[in-house]
Amino acid sequence: MNRQKRIFERHEIVSKPDLEFVVSEPCRLLDFLLLKLSNKSRNHVKSLLTHGEVLVNGAVITQYDTVLHKGQKIQIHRSVTEWKKPKSVLDILYEDNDIIVINKPAGLLSIASDQEKELTAYHLLTDYVRMNDPRNRIFAVHRLDRDTSGVLMVAKNERMKLALQDNWADLVSERGYVAVVEGQLKEKSGRIQSWLKETKTFLVYSSPRVGDGLEAITDYQVLNETAEYSLLNINLETGRKNQIRVHMKDIGHNVVGDKKYGAKTNPLKRLGLHAYKLEFKHPFSDKVMCFETQFPKSFTSLFVKSGSNNIQNG
Secondary structure, three states: OOOOEEEEEEOOOOOOOOEEOOOOOOOHHHHHHHHHOOOHHHHHHHHHHHHHOOEEEEEEEEOOOEEEOOOEEEEEOOOOOOOOOOOOOEEEEEEEOOEEEEEOOOOOEOOOOOOOOOOOOHHHHHHHOOOOOOOOOOOOOOOOOOOOEEEEEEEEOOOHHHHHHOOOOOOOEEEEEEEEEEEOOOEEEEEEEEEEEOOOOEEEEEEOOOOOOOOEEEEEEEEEEEEEEEEEEEEEEEOOOOOOHHHHOOOOEEEOHHHHHHOOOOOOOOOEEEEEEEEEEEOOOOOOOEEEEOHHHHHHOOOOOOOOOOOOOO
């Protein structure tokens, strides 16, 4: 596979002509702006109002629900509305007419949450595809936890989205992760199977009863170890929420930095989990596609010292 790697950066435009529109029929100001600025997010449009950058017939208006009337002139004065230096960088591993694959950094949400709407892989990729055409869209087909880095794929059209979502288990042949966990595992390879449930506070756990919840299967192999930590190669047979993190807790070897599930150490200053491989069969061409990244250097550097026990080369 020819691997493409491109950096997407957004830059500030210091001088930008004002935009001007004329109202054709009565409507709310926010609705009007969302229609006219369809390539911008709802939060971005609201920020224009909040910062006094929207004028109605020459007067600054900040109220979202202001009623507009036919013939009114709407102006947007933006002296500095975009960015002066690189703000957000996406490592694009591959792109064609149907998909985009990125190496998502740790700390970036895959999609929006109640707390964060704009700083997400979904939002950044939407901005990216709309640089060519404001009508372009992207569609989430799977996700990674905020603090998990690695291979993340999105669809560029609804046909691809539906094909992937409807047949994900059959199309995806491998989802490889590397994890740094606490302690040394007695069994250097194995399979963990349980049934996962979620509390009202969004904490996932393994049910003590077989069949009670969503079946989750995790295969692991120890690649390297020290007295304090182990480096694992992990393959998911199922892709449940927080699956690896819960299964590592279940066997008494938490992913480092995973305070949510009880980790006691954080040597990487981040969650020790990275999705390094995604392999699947293209639903239309039947071509097997494989996307891989290197293990994070911070992960492997923990084991490049005297006293480490290399179980198997990664």
